Amino acid sequence: HVQLVESGGGSVQDGGSLRLSCKFSVDTNSRYCMGWVRQAPGKGREGVASIYTGTDRTYYDDSVKGRFAIWQDNAKATVYLEINYLRPEDTAMYYCAAAVCAVGRVIAAADGYQYWGRGTQVTVS
Numbered sequence: 125h126v127q128l129v130e131s132g133g134g135s136v137q138d139g140g141s142l143r144l145s146c147k148f149s150v151d152t153n154s155r156y157c158m159g160w161v162r163q164a165p166g167k168g169r170e171g172v173a174s175i176y177t178g179t180d181r182t183y184y185d186d187s188v189k190g191r192f193a194i195w196q197d198n199a200k201a202t203v204y205l206e207i208n209y210l211r212p213e214d215t216a217m218y219y220c221a222a223a224v225c226a227v228g229r230v231i232a233a234a235d236g237y238q239y240w241g242r243g244t245q246v247t248v249s
Contacts, residue, residue, distance in 0.1 A: 133244030146220030
């Protein structure tokens with residue numbers, strides 16, 4: 125049974141920073157791709173960053189490269205998303221997501237994930 129719980133969203137000014145956290149509980153017999161997906165009002169879900177657990181293999185959407193960073197702390201069972209130089213167009217609900225993956229794989233598209241958290245809102249003004 126997979127559980128994902130996000131935290132860390134909030135309202136920030138243009139150019140500000142936030143750190144999102146995703147506390148995860150997964151089947152330790154499987155290996156997972158984990159990532160962050162966002163959905164802005166009136167738009168579809170967009171995969172922004174992904175990581176293959178236990179490695180430093182990552183993926184970033186072009187729109188966030190150089191501004192977002194994803195990493196994990198296995199001891200804390202947490203995946204983080206550091207968001208810097210926030211822009212109003214980054215305003216969205218941010219979801220933590222996971223999927224059972226082949227070795228070394230990362231996920232670009234939102235529809236590649238099997239499991240979802242409830243989301244945390246990020247608002248930039």
